[in-house]
Amino acid sequence: MSLISADNIQKDYKTGEVTVRALKGVSFEIAPASFVSFVGPSGSGKTTLLNLIGCLDKPSSGKLTVADTDVIHLDRKQSASFRGSNIGFIFQDFNLIPVLTVYENIEYPLLMVQSVPAGEREKRVAALLEAVGMIDQKNKYPDQISGGQKQRVAVARALVTNPKLVLADEPTANLDHKTAYMVIELMKKMRDEFKTTFIFSTHDQKIVGEAEIIYMLEDGELKGMETKGGKKNG
Amino acid sequence: MGNLFKIAIRNLLRYKRRTLLTASLITVGVVFVLVFISVTGSFKNMMIGQITDSMLGHMQVHRKGYVASIENLPLNLNLRQEDVKQLEDMLNKQAEIEAYSLRIKFGGMFSNFVETTNIRLNGVYPDKELKSVPLLAGRVTEGKKTLDKGGIWIPELLSKGMKVKVGDAIVVVATNKDGSVNGKQLIVAGVLESATGPGGRDGYIHIEDAMEILRMEGMEISEIAIRLKDFGRLNAFSKKLEALISKELNQPDKPIFELHTWEKLTPFYTIANMIDVMTFFIKLMLIAIVLISIMNVMIMAVYERIREIGTIAAIGTLPGKILNMFVIEGFCLGIVGAAIGNVAGIAIIYTLNLLKITYNFGQQKGLILQANVYFYDLIVISATVIIVSVIASLQPAFKASRMEPIKALRHV
Ligand SMILES: Nc1ncnc2c1ncn2[C@@H]1O[C@H](COP(=O)(O)OP(=O)(O)OP(=O)(O)O)[C@@H](O)[C@H]1O
Ligand SMILES: [Mg+2]
Numbered sequence: 001m002s003l004i005s006a007d008n009i010q011k012d013y014k015t016g017e018v019t020v021r022a023l024k025g026v027s028f029e030i031a032p033a034s035f036v037s038f039v040g041p042s043g044s045g046k047t048t049l050l051n052l053i054g055c056l057d058k059p060s061s062g063k064l065t066v067a068d069t070d071v072i073h074l075d076r077k078q079s080a081s082f083r084g085s086n087i088g089f090i091f092q093d094f095n096l097i098p099v100l101t102v103y104e105n106i107e108y109p110l111l112m113v114q115s116v117p118a119g120e121r122e123k124r125v126a127a128l129l130e131a132v133g134m135i136d137q138k139n140k141y142p143d144q145i146s147g148g149q150k151q152r153v154a155v156a157r158a159l160v161t162n163p164k165l166v167l168a169d170e171p172t173a174n175l176d177h178k179t180a181y182m183v184i185e186l187m188k189k190m191r192d193e194f195k196t197t198f199i200f201s202t203h204d205q206k207i208v209g210e211a212e213i214i215y216m217l218e219d220g221e222l223k224g225m226e227t228k229g230g231k232k233n234g
Numbered sequence: 235m236g237n238l239f240k241i242a243i244r245n246l247l248r249y250k251r252r253t254l255l256t257a258s259l260i261t262v263g264v265v266f267v268l269v270f271i272s273v274t275g276s277f278k279n280m281m282i283g284q285i286t287d288s289m290l291g292h293m294q295v296h297r298k299g300y301v302a303s304i305e306n307l308p309l310n311l312n313l314r315q316e317d318v319k320q321l322e323d324m325l326n327k328q329a330e331i332e333a334y335s336l337r338i339k340f341g342g343m344f345s346n347f348v349e350t351t352n353i354r355l356n357g358v359y360p361d362k363e364l365k366s367v368p369l370l371a372g373r374v375t376e377g378k379k380t381l382d383k384g385g386i387w388i389p390e391l392l393s394k395g396m397k398v399k400v401g402d403a404i405v406v407v408a409t410n411k412d413g414s415v416n417g418k419q420l421i422v423a424g425v426l427e428s429a430t431g432p433g434g435r436d437g438y439i440h441i442e443d444a445m446e447i448l449r450m451e452g453m454e455i456s457e458i459a460i461r462l463k464d465f466g467r468l469n470a471f472s473k474k475l476e477a478l479i480s481k482e483l484n485q486p487d488k489p490i491f492e493l494h495t496w497e498k499l500t501p502f503y504t505i506a507n508m509i510d511v512m513t514f515f516i517k518l519m520l521i522a523i524v525l526i527s528i529m530n531v532m533i534m535a536v537y538e539r540i541r542e543i544g545t546i547a548a549i550g551t552l553p554g555k556i557l558n559m560f561v562i563e564g565f566c567l568g569i570v571g572a573a574i575g576n577v578a579g580i581a582i583i584y585t586l587n588l589l590k591i592t593y594n595f596g597q598q599k600g601l602i603l604q605a606n607v608y609f610y611d612l613i614v615i616s617a618t619v620i621i622v623s624v625i626a627s628l629q630p631a632f633k634a635s636r637m638e639p640i641k642a643l644r645h646v
């Protein structure tokens with residue numbers, strides 16, 4: 001049984017008179033607890049696709065189910081609740097809330113998106129602070145820590161609600177190579193620990209190698225798929 | 235909820251200078267309104283107090299039609315004895331009434347045997363009159379503060395102009411209802427400081443002397459001045475009394491009595507009204523200040539935080555929560571402005587009172603400014619500021635809550 005199933009999805013962007021077809025009929029299935037990467041040149045549709053999977057946008061046509069939910073027919077509020085309970089997000093620019101400490105940033109989804117009781121909250125935040133190695137920085141504010149540390153906090157924030165899926169659009173683009181590598185390793189470790197599916201996009205070739213399943217996107221179409229240990233053409 | 239407040243307050247502290255500026259603007263507005271309200275309010279209360287307590291009383295009853303020609307003090311529009319009796323029976327039953335005073339008002343000639351001039355006189359029962367207009371006793375600057383039969387309290391101007399002193403004999407001459415003339419010699423018992431307003435330069439004699447001068451068979455009363463225990467209940471009680479009079483005493487085809495509150499009897503009511511109108515406009519200005527400054531700050535806050543809004547919306551924060559987040563921010567700003575404004579306003583008013591600023595009101599010189607802050611005003615002003623702050627934040631907050639997360643996230 002797959003966690004995500006995309007069937008011939010298309011996405012058109014209309015800007016005035018011009019319509020850009022960013023995705024031209026993309027189909028794939030992703031199983032639970034996978035570690036997946038979408039790669040491709042700039043403009044190939046990676047962000048577009050991740051936004052669709054993340055319920056932040058709707059495809060123009062095609063079928064898309066995430067965690068057994070037909071996400072195309074959710075309204076604004078339903079989409080928000082669905083994201084809040086099923087999906088974690090990691091952003092290229094980290095996007096931590098500047099007025100909250102490391103601890104409070106990780107706690108935020110439990111407090112403001114879900115309503116997890118205090119005891120449980122403390123336990124989960126502590127576990128994730130430990131897991132991402134930020135426990136001694138927990139009272140610092142985002143502007144007091146490095147980029148790599150911010151992204152580790154973001155990973156913890158994405159995971160704190162125990163989502164089925166974590167989406168990361170270019171999570172390492174703003175990090176130096178070594179830090180980028182460490183963040184990807186951390187994500188993989190988290191996948192092993194929490195059995196969460198991770199999907200990230202990147203054009204950093206060395207980082208791509210860390211994924212277990214790699215989808216190649218080009219000009220809005222899936223051009224191939226690679227799994228660790230072999231290469232399949234799609 | 236607590237968490238929303240934490241986030242709101244930290245966001246306010248994030249832009250300290252801007253928050254400070256906005257809060258100070260609101261503070262200045264609140265202080266201004268408070269000081270204005272308390273100073274004009276104290277002036278207004280003093281003015282009303284002076285007028286009602288030194289001659290008018292809180293309300294008056296006359297024979298129907300008397301007030302329309304009150305300037306002439308018409309003797310043929312006096313109330314008949316049996317009508318007064320009925321009215322008194324009713325007034326005696328009203329628990330709200332502190333005191334009332336029967337007056338015979340008439341115009342006459344005042345002579346010191348050398349010169350003669352005009353005078354307006356009130357024939358009263360002195361004890362009842364002093365209870366109904368308690369400041370009257372204080373206006374007696376020379377002589378006794380009691381008035382016996384055969385005595386007269388004369389206005390200060392008359393005393394100076396005619397060179398009459400306490401203890402001097404004078405003659406009062408008046409035209410009677412039938413057109414004949416009668417006079418009586420009286421002894422000056424006291425000199426009255428003038429008061430501002432109609433009746434402020436009247437003289438007072440005993441009601442029985444008045445009856446004698448006017449050669450009345452039975453007592454005919456020009457007006458009944460009523461003082462209430464609680465001035466604040468004036469409107470409610472005047473309605474009640476009006477209804478009682480029209481139901482029980484006034485005949486349907488030919489009404490006997492008319493009732494007026496002080497407002498209808500003195501031009502100073504217009505001034506009191508103007509003070510209220512000015513207060514209203516000052517409050518309106520405060521509302522405008524709060525509305526514009528809070529809205530301005532919240533629009534900026536939303537604009538600056540578009541990416542943050544995108545982030546929290548993407549990770550599943552519901553629109554309603556985002557709306558609350560910004561509304562609470564405006565609410566907190568309003569509370570801070572109102573709180574500091576109240577404290578500063580009270581401090582300034584307290585200082586004004588310490589300075590013992592004096593001012594004049596008509597003939598009354600050197601009245602000390604006694605500005606009061608009422609808890610009620612503090613509550614109303616604070617509530618206004620806070621409610622307006624919330625209203626001003628609603629539009630920007632709503633905009634924030636409706637943002638599409640992907641658009642907001644892409645915002646640079
Ligand atoms: N909001 C939009 N309006 C119009 N066109 C858009 C919009 N977003 C993306 N596109 C277009 O859709 C195509 C795919 O864009 P997308 O951002 O998904 O690419 P990407 O693979 O993420 O690129 P990059 O690696 O540069 O981030 C591009 O041609 C882009 O110009
Ligand atoms: Mg992209």
